[in-house]
Amino acid sequence: MRNRFLNVFLVIFPSCLGDCVQDSIDVLVLDCILEGYDVSKGPETDSLVNVSMFVESIASSEETSLDYSFRIQLIHHYIDERLQYDPGNNSVLQGLNAWYHLHRIWRPFVLVIENRNILDFNPADDTMRVWPTGLVEYTRSLDLDLSCRTLLDVFPFDFPVCMMTMTVSGFSENDVKLNWTDKDLPMMSTFFYNAYPVRYTLSACRPEEVDVYNATCLKSMILFTRDRGSYWVTVFIPGFILVTSSFMAFWVSIRCVPPRAMIGMTNRLTFLSAASSFRNQLPMVSNLEALNIWDSVSILFIYVSLLELIIVDHLQRHPRDGQETDSEFRRRELQRADLTHWDRFCLYFRKPNAEIGADIDAWCRGVFPVLYFFFIIGYFITFHGHYGYNTDYTYDTFEALIS
Numbered sequence: 581m582r583n584r585f586l587n588v589f590l591v592i593f594p595s596c597l598g599d600c601v602q603d604s605i606d607v608l609v610l611d612c613i614l615e616g617y618d619v620s621k622g623p624e625t626d627s628l629v630n631v632s633m634f635v636e637s638i639a640s641s642e643e644t645s646l647d648y649s650f651r652i653q654l655i656h657h658y659i660d661e662r663l664q665y666d667p668g669n670n671s672v673l674q675g676l677n678a679w680y681h682l683h684r685i686w687r688p689f690v691l692v693i694e695n696r697n698i699l700d701f702n703p704a705d706d707t708m709r710v711w712p713t714g715l716v717e718y719t720r721s722l723d724l725d726l727s728c729r730t731l732l733d734v735f736p737f738d739f740p741v742c743m744m745t746m747t748v749s750g751f752s753e754n755d756v757k758l759n760w761t762d763k764d765l766p767m768m769s770t771f772f773y774n775a776y777p778v779r780y781t782l783s784a785c786r787p788e789e790v791d792v793y794n795a796t797c798l799k800s801m802i803l804f805t806r807d808r809g810s811y812w813v814t815v816f817i818p819g820f821i822l823v824t825s826s827f828m829a830f831w832v833s834i835r836c837v838p839p840r841a842m843i844g845m846t847n848r849l850t851f852l853s854a855a856s857s858f859r860n861q862l863p864m865v866s867n868l869e870a871l872n873i874w875d876s877v878s879i880l881f882i883y884v885s886l887l888e889l890i891i892v893d894h895l896q897r898h899p900r901d902g903q904e905t906d907s908e909f910r911r912r913e914l915q916r917a918d919l920t921h922w923d924r925f926c927l928y929f930r931k932p933n934a935e936i937g938a939d940i941d942a943w944c945r946g947v948f949p950v951l952y953f954f955f956i957i958g959y960f961i962t963f964h965g966h967y968g969y970n971t972d973y974t975y976d977t978f979e980a981l982i983s
């Protein structure tokens with residue numbers, strides 16, 4: 581009964597349309613404003629929606645994973661001239677709280693193309709305020725699941741990059757335009773779990789992309805770093821310890837073959853199982869260049885140390901035929917004064933096998949650690965130094981880099 585009376589009242593007094601006065605509670609004023617409002621149509625004159633982004637939290641399930649869950653807040657500012665009203669004699673302007681009318685007021689439905697989650701209007705998290713000029717201040721929270729990308733070649737020295745491409749669903753570029761309110765997104769002290777954002781970059785889309793979506797389009801790029809400490813603990817330091825442990829065998833007497841073989845074998849097996857268990861956490865891709873180099877060079881050092889043991893042991897136990905006469909000959913020849921370097925080199929191989937073996941062992945004690953040291957230095961300079969600080973890319977250069 582009262583409803584019908586209200587309807588009749590509104591039909592008789594159509595003067596409500598357009599010039600509603602803020603003389604009552606927000607709900608009633610908005611009821612008045614929304615008389616005859618078409619929620620399916622966007623603003624007619626000014627179609628520019630200014631958007632700013634606030635990152636509430638970022639989390640990743642695993643350190644090695646490229647899946648990041650975001651919770652962001654999009655703050656929209658746009659003018660919908662159909663929502664203008666007369667603030668009346670209100671001295672303190674607060675705008676109208678339009679939360680109860682959300683579904684009746686046009687809102688740009690911003691989609692994030694890369695998102696794998698289902699996006700919906702969820703009014704529980706949204707807020708909207710309408711100002712007398714028709715300015716709408718609309719805040720929406722979005723839960724995004726993004727698969728980010730990175731240069732896996734340099735993993736774990738890489739910097740994962742998450743892209744967000746925002747478009748407005750259902751409206752072409754001429755109907756609704758998005759623009760960033762502020763090009764600089766400050767680093768927020770928000771909640772991060774397994775995620776280490778370094779930089780946020782906001783930009784517009786390239787014209788080709790706008791054509792593809794046939795809609796307005798904004799980009800935001802978030803650059804992450806990794807918790808390098810955890811890779812030192814799980815990959816580099818254990819690898820270093822295992823390789824240098826296999827060099828210890830050179831310092832054990834050449835006659836103690838079983839302990840030396842045991843050192844070599846244990847290191848080889850431990851290294852292989854540690855490397856494969858770490859790789860199980862990684863995406864199955866072929867271009868893990870930095871990690872492949874680390875693993876193959878390490879296992880090569882371990883293997884060659886083991887090989888050296890076998891050769892030296894063989895030389896120890898198998899004297900050549902005529903070794904005695906060779907030694908005798910060598911001793912005589914070395915007393916000559918006119919020997920060239922080449923002669924000395926050739927005479928060296930007249931030594932008894934056991935002595936050659938002992939020399940090889942002594943030689944390896946120095947050469948292996950030095951070679952490994954140079955490898956380590958070169959490796960970290962290349963991957964950490966060279967790639968580590970060259971991340972000043974925009975989203976265009978990143979696309980070029982990764983493809």
Ligand SMILES: *[C@@H]1O[C@H](CO)[C@@H](O)[C@H](O)[C@H]1NC(C)=O
Nearest residue numbers: 628630657658659715759761
């Ligand atoms: C949106 O931003 C532009 C400048 O970037 C400004 O001129 C305009 O007034 C803003 N619109 C709203 C509704 O805030």
Ligand SMILES: *[C@@H]1O[C@H](CO)[C@@H](O)[C@H](O)[C@H]1NC(C)=O
Nearest residue numbers: 601602603666667668669670
């Ligand atoms: C505003 O206040 C003046 C006097 O204080 C009054 O005459 C006028 O009717 C008021 N207007 C509205 C819309 O309430």
Ligand SMILES: *[C@@H]1O[C@H](CO)[C@@H](O)[C@H](O)[C@H]1NC(C)=O
Nearest residue numbers: 750751752753791793794795
């Ligand atoms: C883009 O959208 C507009 C309006 O929605 C439409 O008129 C136009 O044909 C579309 N362009 C393409 C290339 O689909």
Ligand SMILES: *[C@@H]1O[C@H](CO)[C@@H](O)[C@H](O)[C@H]1NC(C)=O
Nearest residue numbers: 628757758759760761762763
């Ligand atoms: C978008 O905003 C920037 C400043 O943030 C401004 O320079 C540019 O003109 C705006 N674009 C439009 C279409 O309003």
